[in-house]
Amino acid sequence: MHKRHGAATAAALTLALPLAACSDDTAGANPSTSSATTVSHIHGLGLDPSDQRLYVATHEGLYTPDAKGEPQLVGDNKDDFMGFTVAEDKTFYASGHPTSGGNKGLIRSTDAGQTWTSLSLSGESDFHALDYAHGTVYGYDATNALMRTTKNGTAWKNGATLEALDIAVSPNDPGLLLATTTEGVARSTDGGRTFADGKEPVLAFLSWKVEDALYGIDPAGGLNRSSDSGATWKKVSSVPGGRPQALTAVGAGHILAATQSGVYESKDGGKTFRKRLAVESSGGH
Structure with missing residues (x-):
């Protein structure tokens, strides 16, 4: 693949879009956030397994919905969260940009986003995609158009140089990774050290929670599923709301997707969706 800055890929795919998400209770949220808060410019979704609360990584901090479904800021950090993933109970990894500018490198929270600790690569790297599996953080470093992995958050193994927007790791095979290009x-098939050329379909975002239920959403919002690790794909449906902004598979049939108009949830493998949170349309990453 041609080497080019990772941000160019997002532009080429016309996928530099806002994203969003939702939940039902209020524990851990910042109660000072006004009900007039709107969510836009979102980069990731995650569901905390400890309480099933959904978290939304945005251009202006991490949010979670309150009991009325209104977004509330988690903690007091309003930095730009780009890459985001829920690793374990109340343990999140993220990346992005401080409000003062620059790159955050890899950061971690062990209290469900209330506070964050810098682990490594501060000022050097901006991970636009993060995944956690097999005790390893897999990250796509958009600053350097580089696939990287770490087990302890500080010592990194560099992999392939490629242009990508999102990544997904097999839940059963730590060496099997997919990237959208x-x-x-x-x-x-070697943990990200090398990648074969991209093959259709062209997808924006991927999520792989269960081995035979790999999901991908295309640039028009079409939801696709693969039961053979991405060898073949079948279109399931279209997520309401237009262009996609994030995708998280919670289980084999439980999916959360953010589009231009909102965050939608399906519990039947994408056959039907219900809106969980409205999104204020925004023009870019």
Whole structure:
């Protein structure tokens, strides 16, 4: 693949979009946030397994919905969260940009986003995609167009140089990774050290929670599913709301997706969706 800054890929895919998400209770949220708060410019969704609360990584901090479904800021950090993933109970990894500018590198929270600790690569790297599996953080470093992995958050192994927007790791095989590119879905079988050329379909975001239930959403909002690790795909439905902004598979049939108009949830594998949170449309990453 041609080497180019990772942000160019997002532009080429026309996927530099706002994203969003939702939940039902209020524990851990900042009660000072006004009910007039609107969510836009979102980069990731995550569901905390400890309490099933949904978290939304945005351009202006991490949010979670209150009992009325209104977004509330978690903690007091309003930095730009780009890459975001829930690793374990109340343990999140993220990346992005401080409000003062620059790159955050890899950061971690062990209290469900209330506070964050810098682990490594501060000022050096901006991970636009993060995944946690097999005790490893897998990250796509958009600053350097580089696939990287770490087990302890500080010592990194560098992998392939490629242009990608999102990544997904097999829940059963730590060496099997997929990445979304302008050519289609690129596959690695060696933990991200090398990738084959992308093959259609062209997808924006991927999420892989269960081995035979790999989901991908295309640039038009079409939801696709693969039961053979991405070898073949079948379109399931279209997520309401237009262009996609984030995708999280919670289980084999439980999906959360953010589009231009809101965050939608399906519990039947994408056959039907219900809106969980409205999104204020925004023009870019």
